[in-house]
Amino acid sequence: MLRIPSVPIPELILALVLALFITACGSDAKLPPLANDAVILAFGNSLTYGTGAKQGEDYPNVLAQATGRTVVNEGIPGEESDAGLARLPAVLDQTRPDLVILGHGGNDLLRKRNLTQTQTNLRRMAALAQAQGASVVLLGIPKPGLFLGTHPMYRELAEELGVPLEDGALADILSDAALKTDSIHPNASGYAKLAAALHELLRRSGALD
DSSP states (O other): OOOOOOOOOOHHHHHHHHHHHHHHHTOOOOOOOOOTOEOOOEEEEEHHTTTTTTTTHHHHHHHHHHHEEEEEEOOOTOOOOHHHHHHHHHHHHHOOSSSEEEEHHHHHHHOOOOOOHHHHHHHHHHHHHOOOOOOOOEOOOOSSSSSSBOOOHHHHHHHHHHHOESSHHHHHTTTOGGGGGSSSSSSSHHHHHHHHHHHHHHHHHOOOO
């Protein structure tokens, strides 16, 4: 028999309201409009690089076609957040982006690195981008497990920083066998769906018309 945990109704309602509030804080954050010649930096690991799909089928390339903006793919497969933090300043100096899509931390989660340190690294990456005048969007990475969902640290960080969060696309994609190459990487169709979700987030946040 299925047993439903005994949780007082008021506490359950409060938890649901708080969860919705945290999600809304990230997803409803606003961004300045991107000029036609704006540069978007996609920074991350294999999910940004496009592992699992052919060259040109990665989400940054698909997003560039959808937005008409330059999207620079700076994904390095296997990279953890501490290495990403060390790499980012040089990438920012080279690309001078108007917007950074930060999709990092997945390898930290897979390898069970210290979550507090991972979140600190992500926070510092966002701060580096913002210090150069770039807007930041967080890409939520799923928490490893049987039932995939974005790890809560991304929602917490989006709320703290007041930046938009793409909160569900990757979890949905990696829950659908037709959209992935393996357990942690989308295929071409999956990356196209991720690009579409990010495009919609940028439109909803005001960065795109």
